[in-house]
Amino acid sequence: MINDKNSQKIVDIIQNWARKHSIWVLAYGTGCGAIEIPPTMTSRYDAERLGVRGAATPRQADVLLVTGYLTTKTLKRVIRVYEQMQDPKFVIGFGSCTINGGMYYDSYNTIKLLDKYLPVDVYINGCMPRPEAVLAGFGKLQEIIAEGRANGAQKYKDNLEWYKANQKKIIPSLLTTDYNW
C-alpha cells in the first residue's frame, strides 16, 4: 500500500484531513458573486463551522474564490494573486460567468472559460449560486482534498506553458513571473 503511487501515505492522509478542515479563503470579489460571501460566512450559514475562514492576503490563503465574471484586466490580477499563493492551493470558480461566460458570453473584454487560464478545482454553478450552493461547493472541495484529488496546482505546474500561452493570448503584457514553485 505504501509503495502504491495512487494511494496516499499516512502523513498525507493526516495532512489532507487538516487541509480539509482548514480552508482559508481568499475571496476575489470580482463580480456580483462577492455579495454572496457575507451571508455564507456569517450567522445565517456560518461557513466557519466547516473550518472555512477568510484570509487577508494570498500568502495566507488556501483557496482562491473567483466570484463571478473576469475581465481581461482583472484576470491579470487574479493570475498574479494565484501565483502568489503558497502550495497547496485550490481554485473555486464561482457562478456561471466563470464556467462559460454567462451573460457576458459576447463581451469584448470578459473571459468565458476560467479553466483555460487557471486550474479550477471546483466550479459552483448558478447565476448567482446561493450560499447553500457555495457551501456545497466547499463540501465538494473538502471531499476531493481528502481524497487527494485536488491537484489543480500540480496541474498548473505541469502544464505551465499551455496556461501561460492562453494567458498571453489575451494579456500580451503579462509579466511572466518565474513561477517555479
Place this chain on the structure above:
Amino acid sequence: MKDIKAKLTEKIKASFDTVSEKDYNGNRLDFHVDVKIIPQILTFLKVNLGYIHLSHISCVDWLEEGEFEIIYILWSPVEKLKVFVRTRINREKPVLPNIDMIWRQANTYEREMREMFGIEIEGLEGAEEFLLEDWQEMPPMRRDFQTEEYAEKTFWSREGREDAIDVREEIIKRSREEIPDFAKKYSR
C-alpha cells in the same frame, strides 16, 4: 424657464453666429455648434454665463452618416438649466479639441472617448491606456466592431453550447407581446 432659455439663446447668438438651438421641455436646451468653436463656447458658458459644471461628455457613433456626435452636457446651479452642446465630427478622421484646461474632469471623459471610439483629442495628456489594457483591435465602442465575433475568436466557447437554440428573438418577441399597457410607452 422660458425667459432664461430665451436670454441664454440671445446671449449665445450674440457671441457665436453659427449656432443653432433646439428647445426641449423642461430644463434642457440644446445647441448645435461647429467643432471649431467648441472650446470658445464652453469657456463662454462657463465663465460668462455660470454653467460651471460639466456633467458629462458623450459620444454617439452615427455609422450611417459617417459622423461622430459629441455632446457636452453642462449645468448651471443658479439657473437650474442643462445645456447640451452638440457637435459633429467626421468619422474617418475624428479630431476633437481638448477641453481639459476648462474642466479638469473632462480629461477622464476624453481619455475614455479616445480609447473607446478612437477619437483623437488634440493635446490630451494622460497615459495611453485607460480602461482597456493591451487592446489591439478597432476601438470597441464603434458600431462596426463585431463584438460577438471577437469574443468567439478570443475567449473560446465551452463545448456543448453550439447546439443551443438562440432564443433571444423569441424572448424579445414574447416580451413585447406580454408587455402591460402601462409599460408599453417605455419600451422600444
Place this chain on the structure above:
Amino acid sequence: MVGSPVLLIAIPLLAAFLIPLLGIFWKELVRIIPGLVLGYLTILSASLYIDVLNTGTIVETIAGWRAPWGINLVFSPLTGFLATLMTFIGFIIWLYSYRFKRNVEFEAAKKYFIFLMLLVAGSIGIVITGDIFNQFVFIEIVGISAYALTAFYTGRNSAEAAFKYLIMGSLSASALLIAIILIYSQLGTLNMAEIAANIHNMPPQYRVTAMIFFIIGIGVEAEIFPLNGWAPDAYTEAPGPVGSAFAGIVVKAGIYAMVRMMFTLFDISGPMQILIIIGMITLVVAETSALRQVQLKRMLAYSSIGQMGLVLVAFGMGTKAGVFAALFLMLNHAIIKPLLFFSGSYLVFNSKEKNISEMSGLGKLMPFTAAFFALGSFAIVGLPPFAGFWSKLSVLTAAANDGLLLIIAIVLLVSIVEIVYYFRVINRIYFFKFDKATSVVPHKPRVNALIAMAILAILILVIGFYPDSVSEILNRASEDLLNTPDYIKNVLSTGQSLTY
C-alpha cells in the same frame, strides 16, 4: 650701558626729520630707515629693560637739571616694559608695512613713515617721561600725527574721521592743560614725583577738579567710554597698519598715562570705583556695539575699546593681582590686536565695501591670513590655550579675590557677545562659499607681512602655552606701579642718573 632712555625718544624724532631728506637720494631709504631705527630701539629698549630688571630704575635727567627742576625720564620696570613692548610692536608694524604703497605713491608712503615715527616717539615719550607738561607735549605729538594718519587717504570719510578726532583731541588737550595749570598753581611743580609727594597738601576741591580734567584729557587717548567717539571712525578710515599702531601703541600709552595719574600722581591706594565703573561701561557699550557692526575694521575698533575697558576695570581693582591682570591684558592686546588688524586689512582689501558679509570663503583663497585671523580671534576672546585666556583668567581671579561677582558675571557675558561677533566672521571666512560678485581678486599678503603676522602668532602661542614666560616681568611691572614711594624716591634722589 648700551645707551640711554633719551635715545628712545630722540632717535625716532630725528629719523622723522631725516626721512624726507634721505628720501631724496634713494627712495628705498624712506622704508629702510624706520626699520633700522625701530629695530635699534627695540634692542636698546630691551637691553635697557634687562638692566633695569637687574639693577633698578633708571632716572635720566635731561640737560643736567636734576628733578624736580629739570625734565627727567623714568625707565622703570613698568615704563621699560611698556616702552619695549611699543618699540617691538612698532618694529612689527614696520615689518608688516614695509611694502606700503611701494611703487605706487612715494609721497604718501613718506608721509606714512614720518608720522609712524612720530607716533612711536610720542607714545614712548608719554610712557617714560617723568614730567606732566612734557607728557602733555608728547600727547599732542601723538595726537597730531594720529590726526594726520587718520586723514591719510584724503577722502571724505577720512577727513571727517580725522576732524572728529581733532575736535575730541583738542577738547581733551585743553582739559589736560587746565589740569596741569591747576596743579602747577597749587603745587608749583610739574614733576610727577614731586607732585606725587605733595599731592596730599593740595586742597581737596582743587585736587578733585584737577583729577577730573586729567581724566578727560587723557581719556580720549585711553578710549574711555564717552570720549572714544573718534576711535571707530579713525580705526576704520586709517590704513591697516595705523589701526594696529593705534591699538598696539597709542592706546597703551593713553592707558599708562591714565593709570600713572591715578596711582602715582593722585596716590590713590585701594580700589578705584571710577575706573571700574568707567571701565565696565566702556566694556559693555563697546562690545555690544561691536556685535552689530557691518564693517570688519569698525568691529575690531569696538573690540579694542572694549578690551581697554577691561584693562581699566582690572586696574581699578587696585590690588596687585588686578594690576598684574591689567598689564597682562595690555600685553596680550598689544600682540593680538595688531595681528587681527594685519590679517583683517587683507581681508578688507579683498572686499569691495569693507563689509564682513563680503568676506565669504576667503579662507580658501588666503589660508595663512585667514588662519592668523582665526588664531587672533581665538586668542582675543580668551579661548585656551592661547594668550588671551590667561589674561582673562587673571582678571577674573583678581576680581574674585575682591569679591566682585557681578563684575565677573558681566565680563563673562560680554565675552559671549565677543565670541558671537568674532565667530561670525570666522564662519564667514572659512565656511561660506566664495562669492565672486562681492569680492575682488585677492591681494595675497607678501612675505614681510606674513613674517610679521607669524611672529605675533608665535608669541600668542608661546604665551598661551607657557604663560609663566611673561609672568615674572609683569609681576615686577605691577609692583613698580603700586610702589609710589619708591617711585618718588627714585626720581627725587639722584638715583642711578646719567647726565648728558
Place this chain on the structure above:
Amino acid sequence: MEIIYLIFILFLSGAIATFLLGKVSKRLRDIAFITTLVVPSVLFFTQINIGQTVDFSVLGIHLSWGITNFSYIFAYIVLGLGVLAGIYAVAAMKGKENLGFFFFNYILSIMAMMGILFSRDLISFFVFWEIMTWSSYLMVVFTGKDVQKVGIKYFIFSAIGAYAMLMAIVITYSLTGSMMISNLIFAFPDFEFGMQILIPVLLLIGFGVKSAMMPLHVWAVGSYSHSPMAYTAVFSGALSKMGIYGMIIVMAGLVSRIPEGYWFREVIAWMGAITAVGGTLWAVAQDDAKKMLAYSSVAQLGYIIIGIAIGTPLAMLASLFMAILHGMFKGTLFMAVGAIEKQTGTTNFTEVTGLIRKMPFTFLASLMSIIALAGIPPLGGFIGKWMLYESVIGSNHYLLIIVIFFSSTAAFLYCYKFLFGFFLGQEEKEWAHVKEAPAMMVVPMVILAIGTFIFGVFPGLILNPIDAGLQELGYAVTQGRYWEMSVLFNEWGDTVVLQPILYTILAVFVFFLAFVLTKNFKKTRYVSTKDISSSGEIPKEHENLTFSRGFFQPFLRSVEPLMRRKIDPYYNSFGRGMEAIFDFVRRIYTGNGQTYALYVVVFALLLLIFKDRLWG
C-alpha cells in the same frame, strides 16, 4: 620625561604632523593619524598607573595632572571610541577636502578629552574643556552647512556653559586659594550657604550644556547632525560624556555633602526625566537619521543624568554603565549613518530604503546597537536600564519611574524607524547600485556591536572598573552587593542572572531555525520586495511602495500636547531681543562730531556732579 607629558606631546605633535603631512601625501597622513591615536592609547593603558601625578604651576597657581580610578572609566570610552571612530574616519572621509584640518581637530579633541580626565585641578580642566569645545566647534562647522545658525548656536551655548564654569572656578579660587578639585570637594561643606548653591549651579550649567540637559540642549541636535558622522560618533559617544564626568563630580563630590542636596538632586533628576521624554518624542518625530539619533542622544543622556541625580550606588553604577554603553552603541549608529550617507548620499528615511541586502554588515551592527539602545536583553543596553529602574524604584521616585518608562517605551518607536527606514522596506531601484561600505568602516562598527553583546552578558567586565571609580568617589564596594560577573542584584536582593538567559535564547534560536528551515529551506528562494500581495496589482518600477512619510503620525497626534512647546523660539526671541538692544546701544556712536563733543562736556559735568561719590 613623565609618560603623562609624553602622551600629550605625542597627541599634539601628532596632530600637527598629520596636518602637515596632509600637504605631502594622503597615505602618510592617514598613517600618521592612526598612529597618533593608537600610540598614546597604548601608552596610556600600559604605562600609566592610577594615582601617578605630575605637578607644576602656572602663573603661581599649583596644577596637577594624574589619572584616577574614576576618570579611568571615561578613558575607556574616549580612547576606545576615539581609536575605532578614527579608523572609521579614515575610510569614511576619504576624498573629502581639508582632511588635514579634520584630523587635526579630531586628535585635538581626543587630546582635550584625555586632558580633562587627567586634570586634577580646575584650571587645566577648564583649559582642556575649552580646547575640546573649540575643536568640536570646528568639526561642527566643518561641512559648512548652516554654519551661521548651528555653529554659532553650539558655540554660544558652550561658551555660556564654559563661562559659568569659569565663574565657579574663580570663585572657588578666591574662597579656597587653590585650584585643586580635591580642595574644592574638601572645603565645600564649610562654604557659606550662597556659595554652596551658586558653585554647583554654575558648574552644572557648564556640564549640563555639554551633556545636553533639557533647557540647554538646543545646540545638540544641529551640532550632532551637522558634523561629519565619523566625528559625531565621538561627539555624541564620548564628548558629551565629559559633561557627565563633571556632573558626577559635582553631584557626588559637592551636592551630596550639603543638606540642601536633596532638593538639588530632585530638580536635576526631573530635568533629566524631561530631557529623556522630550528627546525621545522629538526623535520619534524626525525624518532625518542624524537628527533622530541626535535627539536620541539627548534622551539617553537624560537617563544618565537621572541616575547621577539619584545618586545611590546602584544608580551611579547604572549611569556609568549606560555612559559607556551609550558611547558604544550610539557611536556605532552614527557610524552606520555615516556609512549610509557615504554610500547613498542621503540620510533621510523618506528617501533611502531597503539596504539590508546591500549593506548586511552595517545592518547587523545597527541591529545589535538598536537592540542595545532599546534596552532589550541580552544586549548591553539592558543592564544599564535595569539598574536605573531598580535604583529609581528603590529610591522611592514613584512618578519618575513612570516618566522614564514612558520615554523608554516610546524609544522603541524610533528604534524601529531607524531600522525600517534604512534597511527594511521596499528595495527601490534607485538604491540598487549601493554596496557595502569599505571594510575599514564596517569593522569598527562590528567590533563595537559585538562589544555591546559581550558586555550585555558579562557586565562585570565594565562594572569592575566602575566599582573602583565609585569607591574613589566615596561609595562603598558594590561588587557582590549589586553585581557579579554576570549576575545583577537590586536593592532588595532580587536577581537577574544573565548567562542562562543567553543560553536559553541561543538554544531556542538554534532549535527554531533547525525546526523551520531544515525541511524546506532549500526550496525557499528569495523574491524581490516588489513581489508583494498588493491586491493583485503588479507594482511598476516607478511606483513607490515605501511607507516612510508620516511614519508615526497617529502616535505623534496623540502626544502632540506634550510637544507643542519648543524651547527654541524662546531662545531665538531672546537672542533677537538682545540684538535689538545691542543695535540700540550701537547708536550711541552717532558718527557725529558734535555729539561726541557734547559727550565730552556731559562726561565732565557728570564727573563734577558725582565727584564726592566716586572716590573718597
Place this chain on the structure above:
Amino acid sequence: MDLLTNILGAIATIILAFVVGMSYGGIVRKITARVHNRLGPPWYQNFIDAYKLFGKTTAIHHGWMQIMGPAFLMVSSVVTLMFVPVLNNGGWFTNLNFKGDLIFLLYLMVFGPLGMALGAGQTGNPNSAIGVTRGLSQMVGFEIPWVMALVALMIQFNTTTITGLMDVQQMSGTWLMFSSPFAFIAAVLAMLGMFRYSPFDIVGAPTELASGPVSENGGKFLFTMMSSGSIFSFVKLTLYVDLFMGGADNLIILLIKTFSIYMIPVLYGIVSPRYRTEQAIRFFWGWPLFFGILAILYAAIF
C-alpha cells in the same frame, strides 16, 4: 541529570503553554461564534489550522530578516515563558523562575514584537509597516498603566520578582487583586490592549491593512507566529494570575484562573468596534492612567 531534568521541564512547559494557548484561541473563536449566534468551529480548530499551516510550503522569502522575525517572536515567547512561574510550588515547571524579575520580563516581552516588526518590515509590504507603527504606538499607550500597576506592586511589597509577589500572596492569604485593587484595575485595562482583541486590533485590521504585519507571511512563518502568539498569551495570562490572583497550586486551578481572566478582554472585544490608534492611546491615558496613579499613591501611602 539536573540539566536533563531542566530541559525536560522546559519542554513540558512549552508544550503545556502551546496546548493551553491554542485551545484558548479555539475556545475564543467558539465563544465569539456563539455570541454572533453562529455554531462556530470546534474548539480544536486552531490545532487544525496550525497543522495545516505547518504543512504548507514556504516557497519564498523576502530576505533573511523575514525568517528571523518569527524566530525572534518564538524566542521571546519561549524565554518569557521560562521566567514566569506556572505553578506556585514550581516543580517541573520551575525553569528559570528565580533568574529574572519583572522589569527584565517587561523588556524581554518587547524583544519578540520588535523582531516580528523587523520581519514584517523586510517583506516590503507597506501594510506591514503601517501595522507595525500602529502596534508600537499602541504599545506605548498600554505600557504606561501596566508599568504603573507593576511599580505599585513593587513599591508596596519591596520586591521586583514575580516569585516574591507570589510569596506575599501565599503568606497573607489574600490575592493582590483585593489587597491592591487599583493596581489590578489598571493592569486589567492595560491587558485589553495587550491581547490585541478589538477594540484594540487596529494592528492587523484585516480589511484595512490586509492583516498588517503578517500580511506577507504564510505557511511556516504564520505557523510560528500563531504558536508563539498562543504561548505568549498563556504567558501573559499566567503572569496575571501569578501577580494578582495568587498563582495556582495545580494545573486545574491554573486553567480556571487563566480562563476567567482571559474572558475579560475577549468578552470586551466581542462587543466592541475598533478604535483608531490615537483613540486607543487616549483610552489608555485616560482611566487606566488614573487608576495607575491611584495604585501608586495607594502603594506609597499604605
